[in-house]
Amino acid sequence: MKFLSYILSSIYMLVFGLLLVIFHGIQWICLKIGGHNGHNWSVNALQFSIMWCHRILGTRYKLRNSHALDTSRPLIIVSNHQSMNDISPLIWLFKKQYPKFISKKELGKGIPSISFNLRHGGAALIDRNNPKQAISEIIRFAKYVQQNTYSAVIFPEGTRSKTGDPRPFKTKGLQMLFKYIPNAQIVPVTINNSWKTTKYGKFPYGLGAKITIDTHEPILLSDYPKNKFDELIEHIEKVVTKSIVTA
Numbered sequence: 001m002k003f004l005s006y007i008l009s010s011i012y013m014l015v016f017g018l019l020l021v022i023f024h025g026i027q028w029i030c031l032k033i034g035g036h037n038g039h040n041w042s043v044n045a046l047q048f049s050i051m052w053c054h055r056i057l058g059t060r061y062k063l064r065n066s067h068a069l070d071t072s073r074p075l076i077i078v079s080n081h082q083s084m085n086d087i088s089p090l091i092w093l094f095k096k097q098y099p100k101f102i103s104k105k106e107l108g109k110g111i112p113s114i115s116f117n118l119r120h121g122g123a124a125l126i127d128r129n130n131p132k133q134a135i136s137e138i139i140r141f142a143k144y145v146q147q148n149t150y151s152a153v154i155f156p157e158g159t160r161s162k163t164g165d166p167r168p169f170k171t172k173g174l175q176m177l178f179k180y181i182p183n184a185q186i187v188p189v190t191i192n193n194s195w196k197t198t199k200y201g202k203f204p205y206g207l208g209a210k211i212t213i214d215t216h217e218p219i220l221l222s223d224y225p226k227n228k229f230d231e232l233i234e235h236i237e238k239v240v241t242k243s244i245v246t247a
Contacts, residue, residue: 021112067187
């Protein structure tokens with residue numbers, strides 16, 4: 001199986017690389033001609049194409065949301081994080097809510113399509129070695145999401161879980177989003193089996209992963225006073241992690 005994964009991973013990387021290069025130009029054109037809406041269309045098309053590309057590896061997706069989302073409010077999407085392959089299905093699932101991400105600044109340059117989207121799509125690019133910069137950038141990001149009624153996606157674990165086992169939530173980022181997006185609807189999300197695509201490391205990729213993304217009951221932030229934010233975060237963490245399958 002691992003020998004086959006070397007072959008299929010090589011094909012996947014070729015197709016994936018071509019998609020990033022092609023969509024880099026498409027994003028630029030759509031941004032210049034169609035502004036934010038045009039750029040957003042190109043980003044969604046890229047995510048669908050990346051998910052399709054994963055079929056080469058036998059990856060299958062099941063994206064489930066049975067809950068009504070309030071379109072008059074910004075969202076704070078709180079999810080566990082297992083691999084970079086979490087990103088495309090999350091964007092696709094919440095495409096009508098314009099999801100924006102908090103990313104490390106290193107991803108903001110040098111990667112076709114991905115870096116362009118982070119720089120021009122409203123993401124927060126933080127320097128993990130510079131707490132002052134990270135705080136000010138998250139504040140700017142939160143105000144941007146609040147003003148435009150977009151969605152802020154945050155992975156409170158802080159880094160990816162390589163085995164699927166959840167890591168403890170870090171609370172600082174969530175506390176700041178709560179403060180500057182006070183009328184948000186919070187959507188807990190659980191991702192399963194994404195880690196299996198990278199179980200061998202960066203290369204080759206794991207084959208046949210069945211990635212599921214499940215949303216849970218939305219929570220109105222306004223129902224919780226500020227002195228209850230720690231309890232709210234603890235509740236969200238329990239909701240997200242109780243549905244993680246580690247086997």
